[in-house]
Amino acid sequence: MLPFTRPSIGEAEQQAVQEVLASGWITSGPKVQAFETALADYLGGGVQVRLFNSATSALEAVLYASNIGAGDEVIVPAMSFVATANVVVRVGATPVFVDVDLLSRNLSADAVAAAITEKTRAIMPVHFAGRAVEMTPIYSLAEKHGLLVIEDAAQAIGTRYRHQKIGASGNPVCFSFHPNKNITTIEGGAVACADASLLARLERIRFHGISRDAEGNMDVTEWGGKMNMPDVSAAMGLVQLGRLDGFNRRRRELARRYLENMPEHPALILPQDVEGHSWHMFCICLDFNRLATSRQQVQQQLAQAGIGVGMHYPAMPGFTLYQQQGNRLEDYPQAARIGEQTMTLPLFPDMRDEDVDRVCKAMEAILGGAAK
Ligand SMILES: Cc1ncc(COP(=O)(O)O)c(C=O)c1O
Structure with missing residues (x-):
């Protein structure tokens, strides 16, 4: 079975972990510091990094x-x-949702501008699937309205x-090192930013509020x-970071191969290879209005061919929690469609x-057999 x-x-990762296990100090210590320094160097821009146990944290x-809390609004993409x-x-x-673009799955400055109210404190763009949000107009908008940009x-x-x-x-940017991500520490996350007082608070908040003289x-x-x-985890992250650019080069090669070999079909929407x-x-979209099949059937056919797929993601305004907060999925048509x-x-x-070739052939056969 080919997983998604x-x-x-x-x-190298196994040896790095083994060394930490044998060292007698297995929780946060010198490897965390080393990974923070290495990641800051990798990112550039003079930022500093603080590591966490997840991107969620x-x-x-x-x-x-x-100091964002009760009464404040944070603009997030619906997808x-x-x-x-x-x-x-x-x-x-x-959270105040804004709709996303069908192809990039990212929010736009125009959508954000329309959602700003007197309560808005921050904009939280998500770089979906590794494709950067068009950030320059977002930073301008944030500056104009005095908002913080926290990048997911x-x-x-x-x-x-x-x-x-x-x-x-320089503004706070958060990364995840969950096993599905481009590098992993099993579970883990990081904040990169250039604000010294924010960094000092993050250090306290991640560990019981403790400060030392x-x-x-x-x-x-x-x-x-x-x-x-x-x-x-940090020891693993250090090794993975050294491999990251190689991983990402290979990911791009594979993505390009998909883009070259996927069948052309009016119901199939492919992602774009941007700089x-x-x-x-x-992530692809299949317009089931144009096909005589369903997503479940396609998923089953791919599984029969030994190919696993993922679903990223149901649109957030459709979840019960967010419906209870007054959101309506129909107000976010692109995110709803992607979902x-x-x-x-x-x-x-x-x-x-x-x-890749096998997946493309399987898709060709499935789409060919699903003509309406
Ligand atoms: C866009 C986005 N934000 C946040 C998270 C949370 O990351 P973590 O699992 O490290 O908490 C994820 C993980 O899938 C994600 O994809």
Whole structure:
């Protein structure tokens, strides 16, 4: 069975983990510091990095550290993994959804501008599947309205926007190292930013609110949670980071092969290969209004051919929690359409060219047999 994704874990990761396990210090310590420095160097832009146990924790901590809470609104795309909206709810604020573009699956500055109210405090763009949001107009809009930009770059490690890495901009940018992501620490996340006082607060918030003076005396000056990354994970992250550009090159090769070999069909919408894309996922849409089949049937046919797919994602305003907050799925037609028609085809660095060809042939046969 060809899965839709699989992490590339080799000897070097296993040895790095083994060394930490044998060292006697397995939770946050020197490997976390080393990974923070290495990741900041990789991103460039003079930013610093603080590691977390997930991107969800990282996003939550940034919102909390930015004093965003009850009565505040945060603009998020209607199409993302639900963590993007859940973290806003977690700090007591309200996620305000905006619709996305059908092809890029990203929000636009125009959509954001139309959603700004007196309560808006932050914009949280998501770089969907590794494709960068058009950020320049978002930064201008944020500056004009005095808003914070918190980037959910969970899917965008290694993505470039206008020749700069996502994460190098200086405003808070959060990454995920979940096993499905372009590099993994099993579970893990990071914040990159250039604001020293925000970084200091993030350090406290990720570990019980504790701060220490020069003599090492402990004080607790504010609330903090338990969101730190262990050294075992950081050691793995250090090795994975060294492999990231190679992984992303291979992802792009495979994506291009898909784009060259997928059948042309009026019901099939393919993703676009744009500059700087890190190809976290290869997500297609199938217009089932034009096909005599359903997504479930296509999924079953692919499974019979030994091919696994993912569904990324149901549109967030359709979830019960967000319906209860007064959202209506029909107000987000593109996100709703993606939610119903999306399918994530296999894409991971250890895939072979023949695997791509096999998926393309299977898709051709399925679409050929589903004429209306
Ligand atoms: C867009 C987006 N945001 C946030 C997250 C949460 O990441 P984590 O699993 O590291 O908490 C994910 C994970 O899938 C994601 O895709």
